[in-house]
Amino acid sequence: MKTETELKDFIKNGSRMYVPGLTIDCVIFGYHDRQLKVMLGGYKGLGGFGLPGGYVKRTELLSIAAERTVKEKTSLDNLYLEQFYAFGDSPFRTTKVNIHPSIANTWLAERTFSIGYYALVEFSKVSPEPDFLLDSLEWFDVATLPTLLFDHNDVVSKALEHLRINLYHKPIGYNLLEKKFTLPEIHSLYETILDKKLDRRNFPKKLLSLGLIKDTNEVRKIGQHRSPRLYTFDKKNYQTALKEGIVLVI
Amino acid sequence: MKTETELKDFIKNGSRMYVPGLTIDCVIFGYHDRQLKVMLGGYKGLGGFGLPGGYVKRTELLSIAAERTVKEKTSLDNLYLEQFYAFGDSPFRTTKVNIHPSIANTWLAERTFSIGYYALVEFSKVSPEPDFLLDSLEWFDVATLPTLLFDHNDVVSKALEHLRINLYHKPIGYNLLEKKFTLPEIHSLYETILDKKLDRRNFPKKLLSLGLIKDTNEVRKIGQHRSPRLYTFDKKNYQTALKEGIVLVI
DNA sequence: ACAAAAGTGTTGAACTTACACCCATGA
């Protein structure tokens, strides 16, 4: 089995290629069925789920390592990726409990700091690719996460918190929604991220008045009710808003 | 000379006590004479100034290490300290140029990531204490920084950027100003941090209407002009605002 | 008396908030 060999080699020789003691934790957010999702991996042998992550190559820039890690897991290009926090406060990081026997006394058993990056991706475009450390990689609802390995619940919380603050300063959505989307979709996306009800009539006024979205003249036929109109982001205004920042009051 | 021995021991044996490859960079902000200041150290032998920093002890939590580092440099307690970014993208971090001969081939010559924390401190209360790596530690105007060692100019910029965004969500000032301060003082503090003119009449209205500051009935006699009134922060409202966040539109 | 900086209030414009009924669709 290829990955078996790969894993053994990584445990034995990984520290030649990678910086020891430092990982990147990726919080990959997607949006589907009116739910904010996060991608979690089933870690081999550890009997639990955690954030996908990766090590930084010895001569690799940090942001490049983060990009590479997310790309490997999602098979996506053109990522929206943001560093949000560095972790080294969890007690598990300073005490050697719960070290799996297969890595005891290897470089992987040393205290590890991690740098958190979150990615916003288009759910439907992602093909999850578990790496040799994972035996699965799947989407979970952010609202109903199980208890995760390590301090990964804290990491997800912090990512959400940053995403929330970000939402007030930058437009969000281009990377999470399909090219064309309905008002109810983006409305409930914002509600989900902010965890607060937003007025159904006032919300689109705001986005329209900022020029962030515009009406296509199409509709999407779904279900036994009126067909919602489709909107797209106004690429130019969106980019400007991303660069210069906005103050969103909603 | 004590520090000489200390330095040699640190170079030789430091990696037993400290995590190698990871430092904390401290951006210590103060405010004096209507100028935002940052504390910089003159690094021994490197012929330049840089941010004071420190290593993390092997079993020490990251945030504790940051606190310890700033405390050592400023002799202050009760710090306002915030982690803002992790650095590992600068090319100097991946290539071994500019390694000082005295640390060549030691643990200090390895690639180092750093985690940036900024502190807000009361200028007049600080007694700068250079450690054994520094031969000076002084305040510099943020507006006119020289070229710093490593990527520290980037680190300061990023800290400022975060401080600026923070200002819109949390009250700032309690840690930078003296207990009693004048409106012109806090006004110009905000102008300096945001790098933008704020209306002299509207600005205090905002802080007063949020209940963040209150009038003492004292004045401060300075110079040959009308004496400005003294204000203090309303501790209770300030704390609430810190915890719950505000949306400041100024 | 003069220079320098501090104090103070109002008004029009813009934005935010709250709110309820009709419409289109598929079963």
Next chain:
DNA sequence: TCATGGGTGTAAGTTCAACACTTTTGT
């Protein structure tokens, strides 16, 4: 025809932005 969810406008209240003259103080 009915159930479901989508679409739409207005008025009242609040907040923001712009603006200039008077006061105090020390020299």
